[in-house]
Amino acid sequence: MKRLLFIPLIIICLAVLSFQDARQINFKIQGEAQGTTYQISYYHDKEQVTKYQIDSILEVIDQSMSLYRPNSLISEINRSKKGVILDSHFLYVMKHAFKINEDTDGAFDVTVEPLLSAWGFSSTKTETLPSKETIAELLPLVGMDKIAIKGKRLKKKHPDVSINVNGIAQGYTVDVLANFLKSQNISSFFIELGGEIKAEGRKPDGSQFTIGVEGPVNSSGRVSIKHLAYLNNKAITTSGGYNQFIEKDGKKYIHILDPKTGFPVESDILSVTILADDAITADGYDNAVMAMGMSHAMEFLQQRPAIDGYIVYQRPDGTVLDTMTNGFKTIIKN
Structure with a gap:
């Protein structure tokens, strides 16, 4: 009798839970x-x-x-000569920035602000491209070895270093x-x-949240949705040169700069979508992976179980293809 009563009790409990979900x-x-x-x-x-x-x-x-606010903390940092005390938000971001900078061999670097401004990719806009001489003058200001975190203070090792x-x-x-x-x-x-x-x-009906993953640019010149993916307890971000670029004399320059050369990255990767447990990690790695190029990007991702990726790239013959890590494949909706 106890076993027979137990089964209806489970059914009743499930019915109550379904009713509660339906009320959401x-x-x-x-x-x-x-x-x-x-x-x-x-x-x-x-x-x-x-x-x-x-x-x-x-x-x-x-x-x-925000660099667009003259009274923001980052604006104060960039005006300062020695550095300032950071709030909890900025401190958390900077600690992650140092980790990703080290892990990507400097491809991710928050000190590229002088170069971004020179190219017109920051709060400062310009109609002309920077000269090689200008870039050479700015490169000594770039590099996360030019700053340090001591307790809650960000210290500048060069007074003209600025951050983005x-x-x-x-x-x-x-x-x-x-x-x-x-x-x-x-x-x-x-x-x-x-x-x-x-x-x-999940949604009250038990279904998962579904997102579209951008694939190659279609014949009309627009970014198309190539895959549908389930997203549950994960974050996903995308970096690409489709929308953020400047064009001069028929050549496009994307917004991702190489901190070592000072010039926009010229990569065979067209876009990178990164999957991670948190968005700060995904966001921090997407630009850096794009800058690596296909020769290194997939190997880099496969060696790091904390992140997965989907990459759209262009072969030398102009063919556009895409690929993804095994971990990314697990979220793709069939």
Whole structure:
């Protein structure tokens, strides 16, 4: 009798859980921040998070790391001659920046701001390309050996070093928003900020969050969606030269610079999509992997179990192909 009663009890419990899931409502928040747009979708039986709360978090991070704000912390750092005390946001980002810089042999470098400004890829815009002489003058200011973290202080070893954390800050912001949602007892959500994405949990009907993964440019010159992927408790970011570039005398220069030469990267990789547990990691590696070129990129990814990647690349004959790591294949929707 106990076993016979136990089975109906399981059915009743499952029915109650299904009813609770059915009561969950899809709440959506969207807006603008960090020079781009954001959207958040989460499920709960009542509104747990408001747009005001999200915008307040984004405001604090912008006040820390936005180059477009003259009174931001990063602007203060770049004006200073010796360095300044960092807030918790900036300190966390810089510690990750040093790790990724070391792991990528300097391909990821937050001190490239003088070069980015010279090329017009930062808050400073220009109509002319920098000369070789200008780049040669700026290169001594570039390199993360020119800065150090001592406690909470960022110290400059050269007074004219300046920093740009745009290559990692949006990923970090996505993680901050994800942690905030979880602190509000939200276990099912999707966050997108400027193309950087993180999703956790499942929808009330049990389905997973699905995203489109960009493939090669199609015949009309637009980026196409090549794959659909499930995203559960993972973050994904993409770097490519499709949209961020300048064109001069018929030649395109992408926004990713080689810190060693000072010039935009000329890579056979057209775009890189990185999958990781957190968005700060994915965001920090995507530009660096793109700069490596196919000769090194796949080997680099396969040696690092914490990250996986999908790469669109061009062969010498002009053929455009794509490839992915085994870990990335596990999220592709068949």
